[in-house]
Amino acid sequence: MEYIIIVLSAILVNNIVLAQFLGLCPFFGVSSKISTASGMGGAVMFVMTIAAIVTYLISHYILIPLDLIYLRTITYILVISSLVQMVEIMLKKVSPPLYQALGIFLPLMTTNCAILGVAILVIQQEYTLMSGVVFAIAHALGFTLALVLLAGMREQLELLNVPQAMKGNPIILVAAGLLAMAFMGFAGMV
Amino acid sequence: MAKRESTFFNMVFALLVITLIASASLGFIYELTKEPIEAARTARKNSAINSVVPDFDNNPVEEQYTMEVAGGELVFYPAIRDGELVGTAIETFTNRGFSGEIILMVGLLPDGTIHGIEVLEHRETPGLGDKIETGKSGFHLQFEGNNPAEDFQVRIRQDGGDVDAITATTISSRAYCDAVMRAWNAYMHDDAVTYELPSREEAVERVLPPFGNNPLREDYRIQYLGRAYNIFPGRRGRTYTGVAVESTSDSGYIAPVRLMVGFDYTGTISGIEVLEHSESPNYGDLIENARSNFYKQFIGKNPGEDQIRIKEDGGIIDGVSGATTSSRAYCHAVRAAWEVFMKKDLNQGKLYPEYFP
Amino acid sequence: MDQAKNFTKGFIRENPVFILMLGLCPALGTTTSAFNGMGMGLATLFVVLMSNIVVSLIKDFVPNKVRIPAYIVIIASFVTIVDLVMAGYMPALHDQLGLFIPLIVVNCFVLGRAEAFASRNTLVSSIIDGTGMGLGFTLALTLLGASREILGSYALFGHQFIQEDGMLVFILAPGAFIALGYLIAIIDKLNKK
Known part of the structure; x- marks a missing residue:
């Protein structure tokens, strides 16, 4: 039951992008096509889950016992960037098809604040390792959902006659706003 | 100075120096800010305790105790005056807020009457949900002086209770009631340990x-x-x-x-x-x-x-x-x-x- | 490069938020009021200025291949300093900004300035660049915060001018996206004139 609440809350109610404003750079950067959007979503899920596990272990077995919580930001970001590198190298060796699908998105992960944000949230909200993993996967799903929905809207927008002043970024932001408004309907569900 | 080449030694050396300096200076700043951070934290907690229980002459923070309840832990700060418990401030929580957890300090008199409530932490929407804060609306006033044991239903009117929700903020108001009742129930029924009195x-x-x-x-x-x-x-x-x-x-x-x-x-x-x-x-x-x-x-x-x-x-x-x-x-x-x-x-x-x- | 231009480019012409679309997470996440927006902007200004200074000073010491991790460590240190100092001396604002303070470290705009400017320019131009871009970011966040506060709570910097509930949607998440969309459209228009 606890996991169901975490999942529903992360995907619909507190959507990481539309309600918590994390991961906006890729949200606007790679949402021009549905296919790239879903590729990005997969890569985020992969890295986010591993990052949540690793940072959890580091926090609970190194930082907290040594009372070094203030080094959290610096440790996490270093761990995440080296993790991204490692994942990239390993994927290339182990599973070339998966690397083909996710490879180009991996370098973008280091500066994706959704990854670091979720890693910090897992510790802040004092989840156990298992619920932390569920939390990370659910947030990645929420991210993918928002990304794919916006990509769908942008593909439609291509065909529309948008007022000159609103062309480009402004209309995309307004579209994202409307999407966020739709997601507000889930508020209070959990 | 010319740019150093990317030899293995140079790379390791440069990174080592930078991380050493970085962590040393962070450790220094941490020591420097440790006290103000701690002071800010206790100041906030103390002022919340002060405003939710009657006058006391002990140190409630030093005499705090905790109780495990479903979903987390409540912290109790007993307020004692002349050797007598005059009230208890309870740090309570709810996860039903509009944007997650809300932490309240609820002050109860020994018979369970609500004496005062302060919001310690929340992530509710500014301009809307944040009206649960004491300074921003009179929402908390309707709880004070009432005892949930005596016909005061700590639920919003939409849910059949006696609390008027803040306009357009039903979810935050509902969550607030939830946190208050969590504290009250734990305090009154002592959920954690119940010993049967002998027949x-x-x-x-x-x-x-x-x-x-x-x-x-x-x-x-x-x-x-x-x-x-x-x-x-x-x-x-x-x-x-x-x-x-x-x-x-x-x-x-x-x-x-x-x-x-x-x-x-x-x-x-x-x-x-x-x-x-x-x-x-x-x-x-x-x-x-x-x-x-x-x-x-x-x-x-x-x-x-x-x-x-x-x-x-x-x-x-x-x-x-x-x-x-x-x-x-x-x-x-x-x-x-x-x-x-x-x-x-x-x-x-x-x-x-x-x-x- | 003309230093005056170097200083002012961040305000409108190369504004990190309105033009470059960088650092959007804090730009949308913390701008529920003008004050919060400004607080976030100034915290970022400090980090971008300090990291620009340090990066420009050590640019010859750091081998090329490890420059990005080195910059990240430097930025993360300043972010932690801001985090600690704010928690100690401005606890209320620190609570409001919350998660977005540690996340300055992944604000692409900060790393962008270190990599694209400070690592190639002199100390003086790096300071001017950092200050200018930081002010531009602050300006953008304050402007966005102010418009959301005016529309959403009929107030500015906490002073309410109409005693009524505002258009709540601008305080909520959707309003953040929409307000920024319209602000960008307006700035674009001004830019083209």
Whole structure:
């Protein structure tokens, strides 16, 4: 039951992008096509889950016992960037098809604040390792959902006659706003 | 200086130097800001405690205790004045906020009346949900002075309660009520540890010196100073070994305390059990045998020789800390039981301790 | 490069939020009021300025291949300093900004300035660049915060001018996206003139 609440809350109610404003750079950067959007979503899920596990272990077995919580930001970001590198190298060796699908998105992960944000949230909200993993996967799903929905809207927008002043970024932001408004309907569900 | 080449040594050396300097300076800044951060945190907590409970003269933060409840932990800060619990500030939480967790400080009087509420932490929407904060609306006022035990339903009106939700902020208001009730329920019902008080039968059995009869079937009543006392005599064969007296104090902190006090034939206390009380959780209720060793101070004492009063009143008993009134009531009930036991002229013919050899 | 231009480019012409669309997470996440927006902007200004200074000073010491991790460590240190100092001396604002303070470290705009400017330019131009871009970021966040506060709570910097509930949607998440969309459209228009 606890996991169901975490999942529903992360995907619909507190959507990481539309309600918590994390991961906006890729949200606007790679949402021009549905296919790239879903590729990005997969890569985020992969890295986010591993990052949540690793940072959890580091926090609970190194930082907290040594009372070094203030080094959290610096440790996490270093761990995440080296993790991204490692994942990239390993994927290339182990599973070339998966690397083909996710490879180009991996370098973008280091500066994706959704990854670091979720890693910090897992510790802040004092989840156990298992619920932390569920939390990370659910947030990645929420991210993918928002990304794919916006990509769908942008593909439609291509065909529309948008007022000159609103062309480009402004209309995309307004579209994202409307999407966020739709997601507000889930508020209070959990 | 020319750009250094990317040899292995250079790379490791450069990164090593940078991380060393970085962590050293962070450690320095951390030491520097440690105190202000701690001070800011305690200041906020203290001011919240101050505003939700009546005046006190102890340090509630130092005397805090916690209680595990479903979904987390509540922290209790007891406010004590002149040795008496005057209220408890409870740090409580809810996960039902519009944007996640809300942490409140709820102040309850010993009988469960809500005295004050402050918001400690929340992530509710500014301009909307943040109106639950004390400074931003009068939302909290409708709770104050009300007791959920007395017909005040801590639910919003939409859910059939007595709380007016903040306009357009139903979810935050609902979550707020949830957090308040979590504190109240934990405080009143002491969810974490519930000890059953003994029944009359169990109490008689535990407080009497060894006996072979059935004291409950030989019970009778004595009137003393306008109050009825149940007496349960214990005997072996025809020899009486002791007697259990069911005794009630004048008044406790909230209501009178009812005890079962056992005496042997010399009038020495052989055992005491609490039958009934409504004292404050974690304070007055420490008079229960299961919760503290308070009762052990009485065993082996003879109220005819020993002053069965708390030390504040010139006696020999250490009162339960923070529950002077409850301890005093307990001593009173013990003395009343002893007087009943000793008064020969109260009940024609059947007097104690004349039965004893 | 003309230092005056170097200083002012961040305000409008190369504004990190309105033009470059960088650092959007804090730009949307913390701008529920003008004050919060400004607080976030100034915290970022400190980090971008300090990291620009340090990066420009050590640019020759750091081998090329490890420059990005080195910059990240430097930025993360300043972010932690801001985090600690704010928690100690401005606890209320620190609570409001919350998660977005540690997340300055992944604000692409900060790393972008270190990598694209400070690592190639002198100390003086790096300071000017950092200050200018930081002010531009602050300006953008304050402007966005102010518009959301004006529309959403009929107030500015906490002073309410109409005693009524505002258009709540601008305080909520959707309003953040929409307000920024329209602000960008307006700035674009001004830019083209």
